[in-house]
Amino acid sequence: MITEKDLREAIAECNGKRNPDANTCIKLAAFYTILEHLYPQEVETLPAPSYSYAAMPEIEDKISYTSDSEFGMIVNGRPTDEIMAVMDDLVTSLSVIDPRLYAAVMRKLK
Numbered sequence: 001m002i003t004e005k006d007l008r009e010a011i012a013e014c015n016g017k018r019n020p021d022a023n024t025c026i027k028l029a030a031f032y033t034i035l036e037h038l039y040p041q042e043v044e045t046l047p048a049p050s051y052s053y054a055a056m057p058e059i060e061d062k063i064s065y066t067s068d069s070e071f072g073m074i075v076n077g078r079p080t081d082e083i084m085a086v087m088d089d090l091v092t093s094l095s096v097i098d099p100r101l102y103a104a105v106m107r108k109l110k
Contacts, residue, residue: 002034002038004035004038004039007031007034007035007038007039008035010027010031011028011031011032011035014027014028014031015028060079061079061080061081062077062078062079062080063075063076063077063078063079063080063083064076064077091105
């Protein structure tokens with residue numbers, strides 16, 4: 001008869017393998033299955049890992065900006081990427097129209 005001690009030693013040996021291969025994993029699964037079947041109350045249960053290959057849901061980042069200006073009221077609560085695309089166009093245009101003002105804005109942002 002297979003004793004609990006024998007099974008635990010076999011499990012420890014499999015767990016101690018430095019580079020386990022598929023054969024080691026199959027043995028480990030078999031030893032745990034037998035241990036659970038012959039000695040159900042003694043088996044420590046490990047939480048099953050949860051994996052998902054589904055894409056992470058996109059979290060929409062919204063601007064939280066409070067101002068009494070027209071700009072502040074328009075951008076508050078809007079998606080950041082949407083507003084930043086408009087701001088990027090504006091700053092690019094500003095660099096052509098008024099390079100000094102553009103440089104001042106860039107200094108302030110830095």
